[in-house]
Structures are given as structure tokens and as C-alpha cells.
Amino acid sequence: MPFESWVERALDKWPNVPALYGWLSLDRRGRWRIRGETISRPQIVETIGANYAADARGCWFFQNGPQRGYMNLEWMPFVLRRGEGDLLMTHNGRPVEQLRSAYLDEEGSLLIATEHGAGGVDSNDLDGVLAHLHADDGSDVEDCLLAALATPGGSATRLRLSIGGQSLPVERLDDRDAPAALGFVREPQP
Template structure:
């Protein structure tokens, strides 16, 4: 996190958190109250100060105030890098480790990285299709019909690793992968009624 954020936390450690204002969509865009945040500097600040708490709730630390993110899918959105070989998170972090691979009932791919779980952006799915050990499209279609948490018999070959592809229902991803899509205040936790100016 930025040094100014850490200093603000020391100075004002008990600022109530903000819930229900911030969102991360499936394309990796930040939104505030439904409006896309497009100013590059603001996006960069959010990217650098985005993290998770011990309860799997992801947030933007805005100075002393924590703004919890509603997630349309996963805490991270993964994009193919400019070299068409590697992945980066929507926050700009290079992915060096792929630990697990899942496919949901609609064909969306979720990869667990050293930074956390991330859905591969839909426009980048060809990257994964080129690396799947499938005989034909029928075997991939059959995998989508399997029960959640089944082994599909398909492998994702990334060069550095070969990961078994497992089926995981979209609704089960938060509990299996340890994140919260729609954070709310916990018992005894104070919530702000509006963002700090």
C-alpha cells in the first residue's frame, strides 16, 4: 500500500468502513455507485491499495477509510499480457504462479494465482483454449455438464505447470476459494453512511 495510506491509518485507525459503493466488474473495471471510474490516476491509486481482509472481503484502502468491493465475479480479473504468453491481474501485477484451475457452468475460467483467485477476462479465453488438453469441443461441452467440484479430465498446460481443470459452479466459488462477493459489516463492525471527502 502507498505510504500516505499507511500514515493515514496510523493517524485515524478507527474510521468506519464503507459498504455498497464500490464494485469490480467482470472486465476488471472499478465502479463507484454504478459509474465506471476512468481517470487513470484514480484507477492507479485503487490498484495499488487493493487488498483482502482476514474474512475474504476485498477492499480499497482510501487513506484511513476502507471501501469494500462488491465483486461481480472474483477478486481479480486476469488479462493476457502484451506478449500473449503470460497473465497479469487487472491491477497490473504479473502472474508468476498458477496454482489451481476451474471452469464454471457457463465456461468462464477461474485461476488461483499467488495474488488470489481471478477470472480470465472473457475476451482472453482463447489464451486458455490454446493451452487446454482437449480432443474436441465435445469434451469441453461435456465438462460443463459435470457436477461442481468434479475433475474434468482436462489439463491446462501453461509451460511452467500442468493444472487439472476442475468444474466449479459460479455460486460455489466464493466458499471454495475463500472470498466474499458481497461484503457486509460483521457483527459489531461500524459502517459509514457515506464516503470520506
């Protein structure tokens, strides 16, 4: 996603501004934070969301004019929410059109790799998204969920996620293994 034009102009004007680490974060609810305090001003929230991207290392950042402010991630790079119909949306308002893989962690959270990056389904929307799970073999979904939670990370499950016209197998993935498996860094360093 391209940055807003003012960011591109600032990058051209000041190309060597040092990056900022450890100040910004994204919490499990999809709220931006600065030094632990939630950012609530709508214009700032919108600007961060519009200029949020990842570098080649999988470190997520907010491009603030010529400066990158790297985000510490409490959980995932994106928090996914239910949009209209079967549509999923990222916490910063991007519609999800491509589901690439789906995982269930040891706590029962649903993790999904999308065209935007890795996201976890917001717990407020989890029940609605879990309603799109079914068992490959027609078994009871709740029994399959319990069985999946009892299996070790890296295991296949009998579950499929069918949402937005797409259907994916659901694998087990432990939270600690999610960054390496899904290609992101929770605490970027210089």
C-alpha cells in the same frame, strides 16, 4: 502487497475510521465502479489498483488513506488477462507467477486461483488462454470441454491447463460455489 506509503501514514494518523460498504464495486471486465458508475480517471484507477487487498474474511477492499472501501464483486476479486508470452496479468497490473488451481464454471468461464487471489479469465482473452488446455488422455480438447460442461460442479475433468511453465488439472466449479471454494466474499457486510 504493501500499500502505498501515503496510505500507511494515514492509517497511523487516523486508525479508527469506519469502513465504507456498498459504494464500490468491481465488474466482470475489471473496471472499478462507484455507485454503479465506472471510474475512468487513470490516477484514481491506478490508486485503487495499488491499494486493493483482502481482509481475513476474504472481503476485498480499497484502502483509501485511513478508510477501507469494501468492494462488491460482480464476479471474482481479479479479472485475468493475457500478458506477454504465456504470462497472465491481473486487471490491476500484477503479473501472475503462481497458478494454484484451475476451474471451469457452468458457462465455460475459466477460474484460476493465483498467488494474488482468485481470478476469472476475461472473456476477451478466454480463447487465447483456452488454447493452453489439453486433455490428460490425448482426447480432443473440444470434446473434453463439452463433457466438462455437462458434468456437475465439484467434478474432475480430463482437462489440464498448461501455461507459464505450470500445469494444473481443471475441475468443474459452479459460479455460485466459487466464493466458498476460492475464499472470497462477493458482497461484504459490516
